[in-house]
Amino acid sequence: MLPEGMTVCIATGNLSQRSETFVRAHLDRLFAGRSVVVARQVTDEGQAGGRPVMLHPHRTLLRRFAAAVGAGNPLHRRFRRFAARHRVGFILAEFGWVGTDLHQVAWELGIPMFCYFRGSDASRDLSDERYRARLARMFGTIDGIVTVAASLRDNLGAHGLTHPRSLVIPSGVDVQRFVAAPKDPDLVLSVGRLVPRKSPLTTIEAFAVAARRQPHLRLEIIGEGELEGACRQRIAELGLGQRVHLLGGRDHDFIAGRMSAAAIYMQHSVTATDGDSEGVPTAIQEAMAAGTAVVSTLHAGIPEIIEHEQTGLLVKEHDTDAYAAGLLQLATNATLRERLASAAHRFAVAELDVVKLHARLERAILESIAQRRPAFRT
Template sequence: MSSPAPALGRVGYVTKMYPRYSETFIVHEILAHEAAGLPLDIFSLRTPSDPYFQDIVARVRSPVTQIPSHSPSTQTFWTTLSQAGSVLPDLWPQLHLASQEGTGALDIYQAVLVAVAARQRSITHLHAHFASVGTSIARLAARFAGLTYSFTAHAKDIYHDSVKTADLLRKIRDAHQVITVSDYNLRHLRELAGPDAGHIQRVYNGLDHQRLTYQAPETRSPLILGVGRLVEKKGFTDLIDACALLARRGVPFECRIVGRGELEPVLRAQIAALGLGDQVHLLGALPQAEVLRLIAQAAAFALPCVVGADGNRDGLPTVLLEAMALGTPCISTPVTGIPEVVRDRDTGLLVPEHCPEALSQALQELLRDASLRVRLAGQARALVSDEFDIHRNAARIRQAFQPAAAGVL
């Protein structure tokens, strides 16, 4: 059962794009807030581009506002600002501050639209996911509307080479609360922010365990499953190389990889070059219900994440938590927050980054040892039940909204 929401006002969620196929953790968080009675508005700064969305999006009741994502004409820009002045009485001095920071016209335009909507809808606090464009707009809109804001930092938004440290520090300093999804991230951000780090806290992403039925993996076909965007940081090139090693050793297996992304042609060529066309299959993007069904059938879930050449990396992939909740033993790498959940020989297996040989040995061990699968899976399910419950964790996030919504600005 969800804990009743405290006497909060209305909260606005500012997202770069909503809905987004790969960001179901945001949808689960919103659904948990709704279940607790928190009134929400969702703002999307970019037009959704995924061919279809996850089934759970249909359960969200909060209104979604699509903010225009194109740069306005000069006339539209100044007309919008002039009209906004009647709703946002302190707008012009704040615009001067924004211009001194070098903020672009599109960011100002979108932030003004969000700020006006927030005032008109009696929104009392703004929250963004990722310390990138969503937080940029939430920060400006909160300033323009006289509100507070918070944000959740994940991975690419704080580690990628494109991250501007001065901008990130400014967002941390001005935020009412900063949330991040792993202890690894927490240490990094606190070290970075120094004296401004007191309001940074770790809240794990959560799962709705009622939707994820645990099944012990004692009897599973030799299916290896990987799920994620087909990008460098997911490590799927290493997984395919590991599969080639399994094939050379005569280990029976099938590997399926679910997802879309820029590396798809590269991965297909790699599969063909290694002669794995009958054993390794790229399935493309699938609805979440189908993904969960496949996870529950697999003997091993493999996500050999790596730190990309540009610094991009995963934070703590939700799909690992889903696999653990369903009873599928996981193999991953010690990247960022992953060892906080995949604890080697306890709740899963860890192998070094970029090491197909170690990955193939771990896969072979799980495929052949049913007792190991069962032991790891049971301990993994207990961990995610204890620490990754969406309703408990969303309640902690609502506490970060409470002082602002109660009028302590």
């Protein structure tokens, strides 16, 4: 148990980012919600759930000026007061770039800290030499790192960034919320930001190929992002306006309902031209828990949870023909579709249940608290 009166500080970027459900899960679930927040931005104060929040802008002119004149980091001074007021006993930074903001003050105060890596912070961003240098300094002071996939841990290691306590813990899925239910055999679903590493245009192209053979199929895409305009244009060019529906960003309850109803889930994750890649996509974990058959890519951490032809179908990145063929397999072979979906559901319940994964993280946190100095020095 967390010592009486002590809180866990969840540090993040924009607390209100719709797609980052894992941050709110940590706030609400870790140690029964005994948490406070440090965030760069909160556009919806309700996302904090009434918890204390310390806002800090990233690398402001004030911070640069203070550093230049030797006045110290104003973020650190504010955090010292915040940590003392709310008895912060542990810091969990949700992304690598967030961790680099707080690791020094955490060390100075004797507060244990872990940093989570989830995707671009352990792929694309590693091309930045200054970011790598900041991570190297952070790795020397914090108590451990957590990656959502072994592939991200290996990416870090390839750049000389290793830590003796390196945990692989996916974000996980609420298996009480994403549940198997009777399926609409014609409904195909895709969920995620409309950005290059999700390659939504490839999903639309592959669906168009399959739709010519299976005119009853329809595709719903939930998400928003920079490629929305291009997606709308391509749907119109392919004459799929009545069969492919862009639903925009939706809340988690809506996604859970559509995921349970869909028979097939599509996601064509790729390494973007700038090096950006996934960790283990949350939506794929949710599809598995909902008993929805998955066709996706041999990308990043996806093969760590999907075994080809056992719990889903995987194709090479950018192979639109194979992707369309996989969709057709699932659409035309109910026996295969149901076998893969059932196996995926069993795997999700056994290995991706967020309650079990949070318990692993809590044990690591408690071990760190026990091994380190008192919560913070005066």
